[in-house]
């Protein structure tokens with residue numbers, strides 16, 4: 001991320017239908033990269049937009065009984081609304097029907113025609129309506145469209161048309177790609193393009209007769225034709241940047257740092273676009289990066305399969321920041337990834353609700369209870385503190401590096417590991433115990449200062465991914481709103497002792513997962529041979545054990561029972577209900593340490609009254625002599641899961 005300026009683009013999306021999760025993904029990815037660059041103070045320009053001409057849009061308009069322009073005007077609103085909802089910070093939004101774009105396309109066409117880079121000829125070929133491209137016989141795969149992910153039947157068409165002399169740039173392009181390894185990324189996509197270029201490159205048909213398809217930009221040198229699709233759409237990357245209209249702006253923005261694309265439009269971006277730019281004498285973009293596809297489970301997303309995920313609805317249900325976080329952490333850039341609501345909930349509950357959110361609640365609650373709601377002062381650090389500091393600062397550096405190498409998922413997973421580490425640090429140092437005594441209160445302050453520092457850095461580093469939630473988190477720590485200062489995220493100790501923290505509600509409320517009914521244990525069916533019981537052990541039948549309902553639960557609140565040294569009153573969450581239980585563990589656990597713990601309870605114990613307080617169940621703990629430790633659940637399981 002060390003560059004004078006950063007110019008990033010998304011594909012411009014067709015307006016034949018409302019946006020889906022694939023569109024949302026590329027745009028969120030571009031947004032996250034743009035925000036990281038802004039965070040490190042690199043002047044950034046982020047462009048997205050819509051591709052509004054062509055047969056697809058014309059057909060959608062016909063089906064909806066409106067003009068193509070109306071179709072575009074209505075659908076573009078869906079995209080704009082979605083970008084707003086997803087907190088996308090694009091600096092520009094280009095529509096190919098805007099005059100500022102059309103004029104540039106026409107100027108380019110005229111110039112190329114004047115210089116004989118474009119010529120007229122009779123054309124016969126195989127045409128894919130969906131990809132809006134002609135193919136030669138050789139290109140076809142089993143007689144169908146060869147574009148990865150398409151494969152649809154093609155139509156035979158003969159007509160006069162205009163052609164761009166793309167073939168003459170074939171060798172130049174091969175040499176350029178070979179000399180510039182960063183030009184097409186990831187590497188295997190570069191090889192894919194080089195593979196494509198091993199076949200003879202044909203000239204590119206760039207027009208359609210108006211008689212067949214009128215919805216496009218009229219050729220400046222022949223009013224019977226329009227140009228559209230690639231010779232129109234690709235130009236958006238430079239028309240929006242001021243090419244042929246504002247030289248100063250264009251020179252300050254171009255070349256683009258990244259054209260982000262899905263793997264479906266690799267050839268157009270890595271073969272058509274570079275040769276077009278070469279013919280125009282415009283420098284090449286730095287990197288064309290093709291990411292993989294989101295599959296729904298294991299299947300391709302398609303209307304026919306009825307599995308298209310509507311990002312608007314998903315975000316209404318689960319919130320924008322967790323959605324952004326999931327998409328960026330879950331996809332290794334370049335590869336396909338699988339989208340399911342279950343996977344989303346799993347990651348949300350683990351990384352955000354259990355780890356990050358819980359850590360924040362603990363830290364702010366303890367600072368509230370024992371330090372008057374003000375950031376405590378650090379002391380001289382011990383080994384555990386030094387370790388947490390180093391791990392956090394290293395992970396912050398690694399996140400920057402991971403963005404640089406286009407693997408933000410790795411950096412973000414590193415941040416999740418820091419949060420886990422910080423939670424472990426709290427478990428080991430037990431600030432809730434240290435804070436009890438005057439002698440050790442300063443140590444508790446130290447632990448909480450370090451935990452809060454880790455949260456400060458984590459929240460700053462996650463800010464580009466979850467701007468809303470991280471602003472809330474930072475507010476809770478008494479930090480100012482607005483973009484974090486990047487240099488502060490690489491320095492330990494920026495939290496000012498004495499700063500008041502803010503009370504806050506739960507940052508990431510846990511999502512309850514519907515329970516799956518468990519099958520009867522195999523052992524019961526297998527009927528093992530009876531064995532003698534070891535002396536002193538009373539054996540029971542399985543049926544006796546089966547009477548027990550052991551279930552997982554989460555501690556929501558814990559407090560001492562007045563006048564009873566050993567008792568704590570707990571409010572617990574069993575997924576489908578909340579209960580109160582009274583437990584004799586006060587000599588072993590501070591109430592604050594219990595909040596957020598996932599424990600195991602006997603759920604079908606008859607209610608009892610202990611010291612006039614109703615107790616609905618019993619928690620399980622291991623005891624030995626005067627030691628006691630609670631049975632907890634390792635990993636993320638739906639609340640109320642049965643144990644046995």
Ligand code: MSP
Pocket residue numbers: 010011012013014021022023025026051233234236260261262263264265292293294295301
């Ligand atoms: N209009 C052309 C692009 C012109 S760019 C000069 C186009 N539009 S599109 O509406 O079909 O959008 C394609 C892009 O949407 C893909 O390149 C990709 O960025 C995104 N996605 C569409 N489906 C996707 C998935 N299933 N998964 C991830 N992203 C995908 O092609």
